[in-house]
Amino acid sequence: MTSILKVSTIQNTAGAAPTAADLGLNVAGSVIQAVNVTANAVSISAASPTTIVTTNITTQANSKLYIAFSSDLNSDTAGAWKYNQVFLDNVLQTGNISSTATASFQSCVSLVHLSSAVTAGTHTVKITGHSGGGTSTYAEAGLNGNSLVVMEIAG
Numbered sequence: 001m002t003s004i005l006k007v008s009t010i011q012n013t014a015g016a017a018p019t020a021a022d023l024g025l026n027v028a029g030s031v032i033q034a035v036n037v038t039a040n041a042v043s044i045s046a047a048s049p050t051t052i053v054t055t056n057i058t059t060q061a062n063s064k065l066y067i068a069f070s071s072d073l074n075s076d077t078a079g080a081w082k083y084n085q086v087f088l089d090n091v092l093q094t095g096n097i098s099s100t101a102t103a104s105f106q107s108c109v110s111l112v113h114l115s116s117a118v119t120a121g122t123h124t125v126k127i128t129g130h131s132g133g134g135t136s137t138y139a140e141a142g143l144n145g146n147s148l149v150v151m152e153i154a155g
Helices: none
Strands: 031-039 042-044 050-057 066-073 080-086 089-100 105-114 119-129 137-138 146-153
Touching: 031 050, 042 050, 042 146, 050 066, 050 146, 066 080, 066 119, 080 105, 089 105, 089 146, 119 137
Parallel strands: none
Antiparallel strands: 031 146, 042 137, 050 119, 066 105, 066 137, 066 146, 080 089, 080 119
16 A cells, blocks of 8 residues: 655644654764865965865754865975864864975975864854964965865764
8 A cells, every 4th residue: 555645844843844863863963064165375474373175064053063174285484394184163172283395395285173063053164274384375286286175074
């Protein structure tokens, strides 16, 4: 026996569109949305953080944010360190230090971070870099630019 149910609208008892939880579905750990941003090359010669790429994402309460950044990096100074950082709503989340053995050496920079649960609302994710000497250019090769992916993960 085959049955077909056709409806134009489903509402919860309050008259609003139901959430997955209203329907008895467990979606914890599932990707709700993804934002992908690519920025052009950025040159940094300052010892203070300089923004490489930034984006906003509007989330549900208790979601987590999976943040992934990648870029190529070229420094004009051998041995000069580069400090790369992830900020969420202007709060430092994580960072790494990279260094080039020789000048004009192309290297890869990647940062990955999973946030703790966030509140409902719009959140700003920012990637910064600063230099311990010389000038560094992120996305100098121009292949994929400075790539930032932010995924909202259901809590």
